[in-house]
Amino acid sequence: MTTKSVAGQLIATVLQWVLNIGLVILAIILVVFLGKETIHLANVLFSTGEQSSSFLLIEGIVIYFLYFEFIALIVKYFQSGYHFPLRYFVYIGITAIIRLIIVDHKNPFDTLCYAGAILILVVTLWLANSNRLKRE
Numbered sequence: 001m002t003t004k005s006v007a008g009q010l011i012a013t014v015l016q017w018v019l020n021i022g023l024v025i026l027a028i029i030l031v032v033f034l035g036k037e038t039i040h041l042a043n044v045l046f047s048t049g050e051q052s053s054s055f056l057l058i059e060g061i062v063i064y065f066l067y068f069e070f071i072a073l074i075v076k077y078f079q080s081g082y083h084f085p086l087r088y089f090v091y092i093g094i095t096a097i098i099r100l101i102i103v104d105h106k107n108p109f110d111t112l113c114y115a116g117a118i119l120i121l122v123v124t125l126w127l128a129n130s131n132r133l134k135r136e
Contacts, residue, residue, distance in 0.1 A: 016082065033067060034071070037064050040060055041064065044060055059102055065095050066092065069088065069095060076088060087128050090128065100114055
């Protein structure tokens, strides 16, 4: 082995460790926020008298799914040999746009554009899961 390849391998190993530690810290932070969102959802679910509580509940549930998807993405990263599968990012994108539609649906043209973006992401997901592009 040459000195350059040993140094390159050492740098790659150190950076991989930094990335892994950062992702573990991020996962811990996401779990804390997931717990806070659980408390918030329980408060919204059991509170009475709020007019927009159903919108708050639906928005909270979608945010809850976003936390789950990010945590699942980190878990999948470690399970799949240190790479992020594309389809998980697409799932997160679809969920985020659905949340945006739920929260901000006053302008019909914007909602149509968001729906078009979801369609594009679903087509992307279909392409990513096709046999030619599937890595797993």
